[in-house]
Amino acid sequence: MPETLAREEISTTAPTAPRYYLYAVTRADTMFDPDLLPGVAASPAASPAPVEVLVEGGLGVLVSPVPAARIRPERRNLAAHQGVLRALAGAGEPSLPVSFGVMAPARTELRALVRANHDALLAELERIGGMVEMGLFLRWDVPNVFEFLLDANRELALCRDELLAKPGGPSHHERIEMGRMFEAVLQGAREGHRAVLSRALAGAVQEIASDPPRDERTILSLACLVDRDGEAAFEKAVLAAAELFDDNYSFDYSGPWPPFHFVRVSLGEPG
Structure with a gap:
């Protein structure tokens, strides 16, 4: 998962007062109004919690007060979390996204956390607050990836043909070795394509991060840090990069998103 502000379980005791579910950190003078956004829900039967901005020392933290010790990663809660972050990014507000499930047991302790990390949070907002994340995916658009790489x-x-020509077929060990050889070729192809894309995107992105491919057909799953006003330049660079590949490859991109993969500060316990 993207490197957002890290999960910090401060307490596991049952709450006697509302706990605070965290979405993002922004500036205290934010013009973003979260009043109409549905927040996470304390239980499947509960209504969505309101979203509010808690201000502390020049920073604003988007939170929901919820009467629950933890928030379940159900579809509607995941959607609510993403919805708040996307609305914040869409409003053009600088923000540091918080990973799903982060809770503070009380308003006073949340304020203490913000004070303890104040300088680091402000510095991180300064570094990436004016940027967004764009997802970029490169895939093999072929019926069979193994056969494509064989060709x-x-x-x-030659190794495959020799094994198939053996009387009785390849041994178990030979099949394993063939599989390892295929994985090496697969990984080499991915690394080569990453180098090509990195060069093609160099003028349009600030940083590139990678997620592991979800399946054999996926070559690259990239997160690109882009200036907020540089989305058009990014799209143009992606289209130019696509021209370097033939019809055996497909491109897709998504965003803008908050810069999930590029946050380098973690909320730690105070004192």
């Missing part, structure tokens, strides 16, 4: 790699194809 492109003579050594791999």
Whole structure:
């Protein structure tokens, strides 16, 4: 998952007063109005909690007061969390997204956390507050990735042909070795394509982070840190990069999102 502000379980005792669910950190003078946004819900039967801005020392923390020790990662809660972050990003407000599930047991302790991390949070807002994250995906658009790589790699194809020509077929060990060889070719192809894309996007992105491919067909799953006013330049760079690949490849991109992958500060316990 993206590197957002890290989860910090401050207390596990049953709440006697509302706890505070965190969405994001922004500036205290934010013009963002979260009043109409549905927040997370304390239980499946509960109504969505309101979203409010808690101000402390020049910083604003988007929170929901909830009478629950924890928030379940149910679909509507995940959607509510993402909805607040997307609305904040769409409003053009600088923000540091918080990972799903972060809770503070009381308003006073949340304020103490913000004070303890005040300088680091302000510095991080200054570093990436004017940026957004764009997702970029490169995939093989072929019926069979294994056969496609065989056609492109003579050594791999010869190894496969030799094994299939053996009387009785390949042994278990030989099949394992063939699989390892295929994985090496697969990884090499991904690294080569990443180098090509990195060069093509160099003028349009500030940083690039990677997530592991979800399946064999996925070549790259990238997160790109882009200036908020640089989305058009990013899209133009992606289209230019796509011209470097033939019809065996497909591109897709998403965003803008809050800069999930690029937050480098964690909320820690005070004192």
